[in-house]
Amino acid sequence: MVPRIIISPRLRSAFKACIAGGFVFVGANIYFGSERFYEDIIMPTLRFIDPETVHRLSIQMAKHGFVPRMKSIDDPILHTTVWNHEFKNPIGLAAGFDKNGEAIDGLTKFGFGFIEIGTITPKPQPGNEKPRVFRLTEDRAVINRYGFNNDGYEAVRARLIDYRQHSDTNKNKK
Template sequence: MYRQVIKPALFCLDAEDAHHLTVNALALASRVPGWPAVARRLSAPADPRLVQTLWGHTYTSPVGLAAGLDKNGVAVPAFSALGFGFVEVGTVTPQPQAGNERPRLFRLPPDGALINRMGFNNAGAEALRARLSRLGRRTVPVWVNIGKNKLTQDASQDYVACVKALYDVADAFVVNVSSPNTPGLRALQASAELEVLLRAVLNEAEAQRLRTARRTPPVLVKLAPDLHPADFEASVGAAMNAGVQGLIVSNTTLSRDGLTHTHREQAGGLSGRPLTRRATALVRDAYRLTRGAVPIVGVGGIFSADDAYAKIRAGARLVEVYSSLIYEGPGLPARIHRGLGQLLERDGVGRIGEAVGADA
């Protein structure tokens, strides 16, 4: 139904209008009593081989929703109902901001890609805190992707402010220093600046732990795919030196190699199929650099179980999807789950964790 009816109708609309329509519909569905739990029983994997325990949480699936689709956390129950093992909301900034001028989201159907220059449009940390506080008991871990407001000069103060505001409602924090759509943001990936920033975030998380006696959510950092290999190595080293608990590899790219659609000339970050191989190679590099010391989350061009499995074998413990959900529809997580089970059986692997890094 999605491919034959819903997708053609949505693709007749402006990409951002379709995005808002979809998220608003899922937000309404999230408020239907009992529906998310019933739907999840049909979509979530009942395969114990896919279960992992990470940072004190149980992940029934290694497949999560990447940040950017539900920026304000309005549809977390609906996304969990699709069968995701975890949901990442945001990017959120301390103060609300409108983001960049429209149009700012573009589809490239022949390339299986999206280009966005949204600019961290969101309702702010306090609004997100209020929504996540109302969720009650969660069926999956909810991660919060944090960033800085466009006009902030001292970036660290914004990231620290997000941790302070959202500490009680986040199951993990993702420090986003790799979006290409906020001026100066990617400069924070330079090793010296990155280590200082991450230490500030981790120190605030520890201060909040002492204040609340609540288990500290892990802090992960999300890196760009466009770094020079030496710079990527330095950024990974800085993150490890600071003491982060995980890496997300990778964000959108500024590269336009191999694109055919006329929207290839649009400014912004590219996601989808063109990133598949590049992101997998970077996961492998990160796994080798860290020697598997922290969990890695693989992101970029995952459209199938084979794509997800390749990133897992390259060193990812978890993976995330976004663009492929737009193209493949809500049945994607369940299809990836079934395919992963078949791939594990094919390779004689007992549990998904045993495949992590097998090709690295």
């Protein structure tokens, strides 16, 4: 039998208040995009976690909008047109980060002028065996040997169609 620990109601309330306060603090810093919070708290904490897990967590956070808000609007001088496509700035996210097009909306809010997704293959595939992502701590970098793990063409295509329909709907509301 496991012994029960009895905690007074005041101590329990204080504990709940501290937890709630912590969530408010973290949420506010994420919402307002505190660079110092990311640099001093988030990034050092994430270095204790397997890099592939951190990558998945990053995609999920961006998917649900937990990304720093851009504090400034791109200067019109940065607007770029390439092959009849207009971009608010010329800085893009290369393929490989959001392999399955799961977090396009969140990554766009992060400030990228464009986002490249993939690599996408005709059928879903698991990619290389784990471990396949390695930290180079001294260089503040990672080596990515994922392979072409992805959900496959049909799943990603459906996600992109859904994203386009929702983004067009939101544009019409403005």
